[in-house]
Amino acid sequence: LSNQKQFHGHTHSNARSTKGAHKLGSLLDPETTRERKLLDIVKAASEVFREHGFEAGTLEDVADRLGISRPALYHYIDSKQELLAITMNYLLDLGLEEVAIIDQSEADPLARLRALMISLITMVGRERSLFTVFFRDRAGLDERYLAVILPKERRYVDYFQRAIVEAMKAKYLPEIPETLATQTLLGSCIWTYTWLDPSGAIPLEQAATMIAKFLTTLPSTKIDEMAV
Amino acid sequence: LSNQKQFHGHTHSNARSTKGAHKLGSLLDPETTRERKLLDIVKAASEVFREHGFEAGTLEDVADRLGISRPALYHYIDSKQELLAITMNYLLDLGLEEVAIIDQSEADPLARLRALMISLITMVGRERSLFTVFFRDRAGLDERYLAVILPKERRYVDYFQRAIVEAMKAKYLPEIPETLATQTLLGSCIWTYTWLDPSGAIPLEQAATMIAKFLTTLPSTKIDEMAV
Numbered sequence: 001l002s003n004q005k006q007f008h009g010h011t012h013s014n015a016r017s018t019k020g021a022h023k024l025g026s027l028l029d030p031e032t033t034r035e036r037k038l039l040d041i042v043k044a045a046s047e048v049f050r051e052h053g054f055e056a057g058t059l060e061d062v063a064d065r066l067g068i069s070r071p072a073l074y075h076y077i078d079s080k081q082e083l084l085a086i087t088m089n090y091l092l093d094l095g096l097e098e099v100a101i102i103d104q105s106e107a108d109p110l111a112r113l114r115a116l117m118i119s120l121i122t123m124v125g126r127e128r129s130l131f132t133v134f135f136r137d138r139a140g141l142d143e144r145y146l147a148v149i150l151p152k153e154r155r156y157v158d159y160f161q162r163a164i165v166e167a168m169k170a171k172y173l174p175e176i177p178e179t180l181a182t183q184t185l186l187g188s189c190i191w192t193y194t195w196l197d198p199s200g201a202i203p204l205e206q207a208a209t210m211i212a213k214f215l216t217t218l219p220s221t222k223i224d225e226m227a228v
Numbered sequence: 229l230s231n232q233k234q235f236h237g238h239t240h241s242n243a244r245s246t247k248g249a250h251k252l253g254s255l256l257d258p259e260t261t262r263e264r265k266l267l268d269i270v271k272a273a274s275e276v277f278r279e280h281g282f283e284a285g286t287l288e289d290v291a292d293r294l295g296i297s298r299p300a301l302y303h304y305i306d307s308k309q310e311l312l313a314i315t316m317n318y319l320l321d322l323g324l325e326e327v328a329i330i331d332q333s334e335a336d337p338l339a340r341l342r343a344l345m346i347s348l349i350t351m352v353g354r355e356r357s358l359f360t361v362f363f364r365d366r367a368g369l370d371e372r373y374l375a376v377i378l379p380k381e382r383r384y385v386d387y388f389q390r391a392i393v394e395a396m397k398a399k400y401l402p403e404i405p406e407t408l409a410t411q412t413l414l415g416s417c418i419w420t421y422t423w424l425d426p427s428g429a430i431p432l433e434q435a436a437t438m439i440a441k442f443l444t445t446l447p448s449t450k451i452d453e454m455a456v
Contacts, residue, residue, distance in 0.1 A: 136364050173442070174441065174442055174445050176438040176439075176441075176442050177430065177438070180424075180430070180435060180438055180439060180442070181442060183419070183420070183423045183424070184416045184420075184439050184442060184443065185416070186419070187415055187416045187417075187418070187419025187420065187422075187423075188412045188413070188415040188416045188419070189415075190415070190419060191411070191414070191415025191416070191418060191419050192411070192412075192415065194415075195411045195415075196408075196411070202405065202408070207408060210404040210405070210408055211404075211408060211412050213402065213404075214401070214402055214404050214408070214409060214412060215412065215443065217402050
């Protein structure tokens, strides 16, 4: 397989537009046959990795699930790493769409923050295998993928940070440096990929709601007056 | 090097006591020359991995730092994976010692929980490279190491869980299922390995204290009465 593709990164002034670029475009509203096919592949890959885990699931499994040959699959993607990048990019697009809607519809920063946390926890829980690999191997992703994925991650985090800053200003949360607060709350949500069983006794959405409220509520019967 | 060593796991009824077993014994109070040497190796390894990262740091670097030859180092440890296991085991022993002291000395569950969180965050921050590898590759550790490390992890987590259960009973925290609450708060502390720079603008201990209070305090001027 060719290693000659170059990624058309938006942050690279001298990037060349090639196959790789189109692959990491948005698949939210597929317009071309190629985009529709990539979306099918991403969905099949999610299922395979959800069932078998990322290590054990193979491109062969993905091809089988789609009823196509391995060479036909290789026409669209080159490697498992690329498949991971495309899939994470798609999940990030889905997540960004969801948090943008929450951002628009919830004026109250505390309610908004909780909704954002619930959205993240349920997204991680639904695609646990993929996120396990993503959080573990993200740093090792090829530069051309990171150039697309990292700015989206940053935008995703910014929705949280804005809600947290507003919640702190409104005295819903103790005031600490905003990056600390943001990473602390994101950490609880993200770390669920290691322990929260999406098919466990407590339904995923209910667990997510419990966690979001737990992190942003104290019982009104006993207030700790210690200043932070 | 020999692959024939067997681990004397406490959970294995038919385990044999061999070299591997002694290596994962406690190094907190080294009594034998071997234990003292292993402790030196663990400390040198921590320094090497802190400076160069776990991937880039080599056994050669560790030997150099100790002023011994590679064969001399191999007399005590067989591989980087084993060095990671021995080092994590030592850090867990240190951590357990610290949380046991906190457990004894803080009767108030909220103060105890905060002290436990601060202890965890500062431990992770001080040995960031090692914990990065540990949290990423822990599942892939050899069974004989996991048989020692996982029960210690469980004991470590239990200190948090007891403090959290007591804090919920005392109405310091909203009541949600105790495992959810424990993993949620641990998640915030553990995830700091990905973002909290121990040599950043805010000193590590101060950042840890801010995070611990942020997660367990609401401003007394505005209480959210929503039941969890």
